[in-house]
Amino acid sequence: MESSLRNLSESSSDFRLQTTSQSANIIFSFIENLEITPLNLLVYIPILYLLYIVLLVSYRLYLSPLAKFPGPKIAAATLWTEFYYDAVLGGQFQFKVKEWHEIYGPVVRINPFEIHIDDPKGDFYGTVFSNTGIRDKHEFYTSQFGTGKTGFGTVSHHLHRLRRKAMNPFFQPSNVLRFEPVIKAKLDKLCQRIDQYSAAKLGAMPMRIVFMSYATDVITSFTLNHSWNHLDAPDFNPWWWQTTQCTAKMTKWTKQFPWLLPMLQGLPDFIVKAMDPNLILVLEMQRKIEGIVVDVLSGKDGKYAYYPDGSPRTIFHEILKSDSLPAADRDVEYLWQEGQNFLGAGSDTVAFVLTMATYYLLADTKKAEKLREELRVARADKDTELRVVALMKLPYLTGVVNEALRLSYGTSCRLTRIAPTESLNFQHWHIPAGTPISMSSLMMHHNENIFPQSHTFSPERWADQEDGGKALERYLVSFSKGSRQCIGMGFAKAEIYLTIATLFSRYTNMTLYDTDYDRDVKMVSDMFFPQASKESRGVRVLFGEN
Numbered sequence: 025m026e027s028s029l030r031n032l033s034e035s036s037s038d039f040r041l042q043t044t045s046q047s048a049n050i051i052f053s054f055i056e057n058l059e060i061t062p063l064n065l066l067v068y069i070p071i072l073y074l075l076y077i078v079l080l081v082s083y084r085l086y087l088s089p090l091a092k093f094p095g096p097k098i099a100a101a102t103l104w105t106e107f108y109y110d111a112v113l114g115g116q117f118q119f120k121v122k123e124w125h126e127i128y129g130p131v132v133r134i135n136p137f138e139i140h141i142d143d144p145k146g147d148f149y150g151t152v153f154s155n156t157g158i159r160d161k162h163e164f165y166t167s168q169f170g171t172g173k174t175g176f177g178t179v180s181h182h183l184h185r186l187r188r189k190a191m192n193p194f195f196q197p198s199n200v201l202r203f204e205p206v207i208k209a210k211l212d213k214l215c216q217r218i219d220q221y222s223a224a225k226l227g228a229m230p231m232r233i234v235f236m237s238y239a240t241d242v243i244t245s246f247t248l249n250h251s252w253n254h255l256d257a258p259d260f261n262p263w264w265w266q267t268t269q270c271t272a273k274m275t276k277w278t279k280q281f282p283w284l285l286p287m288l289q290g291l292p293d294f295i296v297k298a299m300d301p302n303l304i305l306v307l308e309m310q311r312k313i314e315g316i317v318v319d320v321l322s323g324k325d326g327k328y329a330y331y332p333d334g335s336p337r338t339i340f341h342e343i344l345k346s347d348s349l350p351a352a353d354r355d356v357e358y359l360w361q362e363g364q365n366f367l368g369a370g371s372d373t374v375a376f377v378l379t380m381a382t383y384y385l386l387a388d389t390k391k392a393e394k395l396r397e398e399l400r401v402a403r404a405d406k407d408t409e410l411r412v413v414a415l416m417k418l419p420y421l422t423g424v425v426n427e428a429l430r431l432s433y434g435t436s437c438r439l440t441r442i443a444p445t446e447s448l449n450f451q452h453w454h455i456p457a458g459t460p461i462s463m464s465s466l467m468m469h470h471n472e473n474i475f476p477q478s479h480t481f482s483p484e485r486w487a488d489q490e491d492g493g494k495a496l497e498r499y500l501v502s503f504s505k506g507s508r509q510c511i512g513m514g515f516a517k518a519e520i521y522l523t524i525a526t527l528f529s530r531y532t533n534m535t536l537y538d539t540d541y542d543r544d545v546k547m548v549s550d551m552f553f554p555q556a557s558k559e560s561r562g563v564r565v566l567f568g569e570n
């Protein structure tokens with residue numbers, strides 16, 4: 025209450041100041057004259073609470089520095105609007121924001137604190153997600169995963185720089201290229217599993233689950249130096265995909281109630297299980313990663329934790345080696361949270377891009393043939409298996425990868441940045457320093473000015489450009505941009521290029537099985553990652569004889 029009143033007195037409008045200070049006087053004299061008895065409290069508390077709400081909403085609607093921005097009043101008044109669309113209706117807020125942009129224009133105030141921008145030219149993305157400016161994250165966004173100590177979850181720009189610096193060497197192109205043979209070994213295993221499945225006539229393969237197993241084996245080998253070997257499971261461990269889906273769905277609740285996560289962690293397992301059996305999978309995953317971290321810290325991995333030249337094979341050894349890391353970060357909690365982020369960030373994201381590439385190429389077999397032809401010619405030229413560096417130079421394959429990234433969006437939710445010391449100007453709008461500003465890949469990637477017929481999968485929109493689509497990449501934001509851009513981008517791209525090239529060269533007889541765009545592909549809800557309809561049976565593929 026006091027802070028609301030203090031805020032009120034800072035108003036620039038004399039009239040409003042007068043009115044609000046009169047209201048404040050009334051409230052104070054009301055409080056002074058209160059006769060406190062238990063019975064009276066039952067009446068006074070709701071009245072005071074109601075007054076507090078009225079003052080708070082009035083402040084948000086008329087006095088806040090964001091009051092000048094267009095948008096629905098209900099969104100400016102309360103965070104419950106987002107909660108209703110996202111938690112109650114299930115991932116619908118992004119679509120609502122899109123509708124608001126159609127009504128109010130490119131700048132919309134989407135909650136009491138935040139402005140969302142859908143720039144018709146797309147260039148403002150580079151300003152908000154800047155590489156050079158100071159950019160904090162918004163705690164409302166970061167708190168949803170309960171990993172506030174990690175690079176991903178760090179609010180402060182400056183602290184993030186220190187944490188990111190500790191991880192950077194692990195993601196250098198040289199370290200990614202050194203890992204290429206391991207990705208290829210996992211790819212061989214994936215192909216063996218596909219061959220066995222098809223020889224045993226087990227039917228169509230659920231590609232998101234299959235790719236999820238594969239991507240998890242790759243990311244656990246890369247970051248933990250221990251493959252989780254999901255590809256060995258006869259059914260590709262669908263529960264692991266459910267775990268990540270459950271973690272993502274939980275964010276719609278934990279964003280509003282961040283205390284939920286620590287509370288769950290403190291409850292006995294049987295209670296958590298009774299609430300939702302998938303929740304226990306999330307906790308088990310966290311404990312498994314924590315166990316690995318404890319092993320790392322105790323030196324259990326010994327010399328196998330390092331390459332012969334002494335560089336680390338696990339992200340934890342890399343982080344601990346750094347002299348930039350704050351001392352408080354050298355503990356188990358920080359490291360397991362970081363480990364969880366790597367697994368979450370590097371498994372279903374990659375799996376979804378691969379699934380989308382597979383779907384769109386098989387839905388239009390001419391495009392698949394064009395890709396195969398490019399790969400055939402390139403291979404004949406070199407007379408050998410292509411390495412990732414050579415693959416990345418192929419224009420049509422690059423178009424396929426970029427289109428798959430574009431139509432899988434990265435995160436389907438909006439991303440937010442705060443410029444704490446700099447006010448930003450967009451069109452005629454002046455956005456005060458410290459305002460959380462968000463933009464969304466969903467809107468960037470369906471901006472018809474930039475990507476005409478944006479719902480069409482068209483590798484040609486990249487491949488047919490004179491510069492191979494380099495200029496257009498500015499608007500491809502699946503990995504976001506700027507200082508908080510995905511640290512695993514180079515690694516993910518290497519994995520995606522290798523996988524698409526290998527599968528489409530090797531399997532010439534792949535067909536979609538009972539896969540319907542509206543039911544199984546089209547994004548209908550945003551659960552941090554894009555989700556198809558509840559009736560979806562996934563993208564399924566039959567591998568025939570080649």
Ligand code: HEM
Nearest residue numbers: 175176369370373374434439502503504508510511512516
């Ligand atoms: C297609 C695959 C991937 C996509 C689309 C993707 C997308 C993204 C996006 C959009 C962000 C920024 C999130 C934000 O602003 O809050 C991000 C951050 C991050 N990603 Fe990825 N990612 C992918 C793969 C990976 C992989 C393979 C790894 C690990 C090897 C990884 C590790 C991370 C980490 C650690 C961050 C936080 C970076 C920071 O804040 O400094 N990602 N990713």
